[in-house]
Amino acid sequence: MRHRLPHTPAGKYPSPWLRLLILSTTLLGINYIVWRWIGSLNWAAWWIAVPLVIAETYSVIDSLLFGLTMWRLLRRDPPPPPPEGATVDVLITTYNEPIDMVLDTAEAAVAIHYPHRTWILDDGDRGELKEAAAQRDIGYITRSASWSDKPRHAKAGNLNNALFETEGEYILILDADQVPAPEILDKTLGYFRDPEMALVQTPQYFHNVPFSDPLGSQAPLFYGPIQQGKDGWNAAYFCGSNAVLRREALMQLGIRGYVRAVEDGVRRTLYTARKILKKAAAQVDPGQPQVRAALESVRKAVRDARAQLREKRPLADITYEFQQRVDQAARSVVAADVSAMRADLEVIAALQQDPERTSTTLLFDDEALESLTTREWSPLGALESISAMVRAIDVGRDDEAQPMLPMATISVTEDMATCMRLHAQGWRSAYHHEILARGLAPDDVRTMLTQRLRWAQGTIQVMLRENPLVQKGLSLGQRLMYWATMWSYLAGFAALAYIAAPAIYLIFGIMPVQAYSWDFFGRLIPFLLLNQLMFIIISRGTPTWRGQQYSLALFPVWIRACVTAFRNVYFDRPLGFAVTPKTRQEAGAIPWHLVKWQLAAIAMLAVASVIGIVQLYFGVISVLGVGVNLFWVLFDVVILSVVFQAVRYRGHDPEGT
Structure with a gap:
């Protein structure tokens, strides 16, 4: 492990007032959830009361982790100029993306101002792309013969192969659709004047997304306050593209x-x-x-x-x-x-x-x-x-194409696993909050679901194989920052309880709490209000509602990811990995079947609402109980309704907006 130097990045941290709000929200959340477990459970209906309080506990912990992330939210000062004489390789990863798209990205990479060498890493081994790259004097790398009949490890394997074919001190990694700005290296290399800096991540921004962002692609909360908060804990992590890495750090990992x-x-x-x-x-x-x-x-x-x-x-x-x-x-x-x-x-x-x-x-x-x-x-x-x-x-690792694998191969999200290992060795990372590359977001709901499933599966794989809470070398803050991201993908199970609880009350009159009392509301409402106020202040007008919708609306995807990742890690069952398509996939009829579970939940909640209103009319259940649960039904339906826009979306038409 490298020697960890005392280091506080230059920049602006949260004000004492924001930290006071975070602390107040934390205390209210703990007060509420402890009371829920000790003094409010309806044990006569334990089969819904316990799952609901577990879901609430999950949400409170999620809120506490978010508050902890924001406690050290760091808005960095501009970095110094790039180090003199630094050598850089720009690596563009591709498998089956359209050749024109890859070449557009490669030509933009060639035009980057800082001296460098551009390489196309073609995992599809396409002769046409090789010839086009040669005509443009762009480097072309495909897998060596040593990879035959060996695990390929998808994108991680592609990068590992290229690391032994190139020699720059620093590498800029770009996905095939991420067109870089000419100044991307000038704006990021200066961070590497710090000899302990291993990674500089920049945002992923998509130019083909309308303002309404129907598929929730932009992730402005993540590529903003969340990454800045992780950065304050020295836990800003690699997101697979638009990042510069120090070769020395990667080779040490290998x-x-x-x-x-x-x-x-x-x-x-x-x-x-x-x-x-x-x-x-x-x-x-x-x-x-x-x-x-x-x-x-x-x-x-x-x-x-x-x-x-x-x-x-x-x-x-x-x-x-x-x-x-x-x-x-x-x-x-x-x-x-x-x-x-x-x-x-x-x-x-x-x-x-x-x-x-x-x-x-x-x-x-x-x-x-x-x-x-x-x-x-x-x-x-x-x-x-x-x-x-x-x-x-005493011999080489014949089970692998290469004895050394710098990029982690334990997960389909090689980026997070690799960065966590870098941090465990004592390296530092930085998040540079400036859009320096523009890419393509999914143009249809099927592609979006494929992408989100892969992200979630990979994150859960890392959680199960190299749980950050027990990894040596990580600071407590780094452990919790990585765990917070992994924890977020367990939301699918909590969503089941949140959807089921109001429906069960409206249909059967069964309450998961002992009573809807002032004691209950006096603890819950202040926590919810302060939690939302903290969220609003931190986002500073950033449109984050779509992200909040999808955190609940994709509950079938999150559950499937957890189950398939668990089976993969412990029973060696394949995930069925697929590269996210970069071109529109849907045509013809609206693919309602892709969101069947969300539609089923909406239908159940609608039926439950009708039954609840009828029972209220006949005096079977209380006005307060119906009012509270209809509110949560409405909230759930508003959240889930994002799928209607998602399945009808057919890509952004700039001329039509």
Whole structure:
């Protein structure tokens, strides 16, 4: 880990008055939710009361995390000029986007003022694009032959391949549709005068979005106060495009990742060796003390090697010493019954020669390792097998196209995972709040849903595989800033309770609270008002309503993302990754089926409202109860109604606005 220097970026932080508002909102939220758990639950209807209070707890925590983010909202001062003589590679990632689009971005990249080299990273390996790039004197890179029959890791793999084909000190990463401004490097490279700066992220802005933003593409709250707040905690993170990164920082990640992979291989091999030795010891004749002593010496070598791993001894020293001790033990039992060992030697030879059982399969395939521990081994066979496994550790990672993978490959959102690892190593990041590239947002609801699903799946993958709350090297603020983003994608489950609770009351007259009392409203309403006031002040007129709508209206997408990511991480089920299309996909009939769950929720709430009003007319339920729940029904319907505009949207027509 790099040495973390004391550092406070120059800029403007929140006023004491805003922080007082944040603190007041926090106290009111905690007061409300504690009272809800202790003094208001209707345990007779626990099946809806408990899910609702869990959903409310989720929302209060979400509000607290937002307040914490805003506590250090940083509006940075302009950076200094770029460092002298810096070399830069501009990398444009593409897979199947229209060639004209890619070339437009590449030509704009060539026109960037600061000296640099522009490269098109074509994961589609298209000859036409290669020829067009050559005509324009633009660099062209596609995957090397080493990637054949190996995991490709989508965009992360594309970038990892290019990192070993280029050499600039800094890299500007652009998606195929993100056309950069000529001054993008002049405005961002100055941050790298700080030797600890690894990343500078700029906003993603889309020029094909109308003012109404029917698909919620612009995300002005995220590319504004939220990123600025994370920046204040040194947790502004990489968003995949429109960002400049320090090559040194990425390569350090690759080296550390390689070391971790080899270390994991050593650890698992030693674990397997211990089980093999136990099996072999059971086969030793009592009249063979020399053999028994040899096996015991290797068992001691296993214990010593595991202790050395814990002490962080150099891996090469650990494996070399262990190998020598195994070889010495093997020589001491060579005189044993060769006929009893012949079958073992055949197995070992097959393991070393079978192309389906490469050295790295021994290292990383749990099934292969387990198979070695279940067969009966003669002493020499056991020692030779252990020796073969240890020798396998010394070779490159044949399970990957490249031994080093600087960009994280644990998630389809390689950007967040990579940046979190950079922060864990002590590197810093910056968010530069100025639009320096303009891209294309989805032109139809299907593309938008594909995009949001992938974002959510990738974020949940990172949460499950490298939970920031337990990652070493991150500060408490960084842990919470990463967790806040991951936490937001759990909103789909809370939405179910918020939609169901008012419907259940209006239809069945069942309340999730003991009573709609002044005690209830006196705690809830002040919290809601101050929370909304904090939101309004922080957004400063930024149109954020669309984002608030989609945070609830996309509840089926968030739930699906959580379920599929969980199955992928723990059961190795594929996600079905798809590149977000950059051209319009929908044509013909309105695709109502894409929002069927939202429509079903709206229909249920409408029916519940009618039933509730009828029951009120006959005096079955109270006026206050109906009023409160009709208010929440109306709120839910207004939020969910965004899908009507979304499914009818067919792209922005500038001439028609």
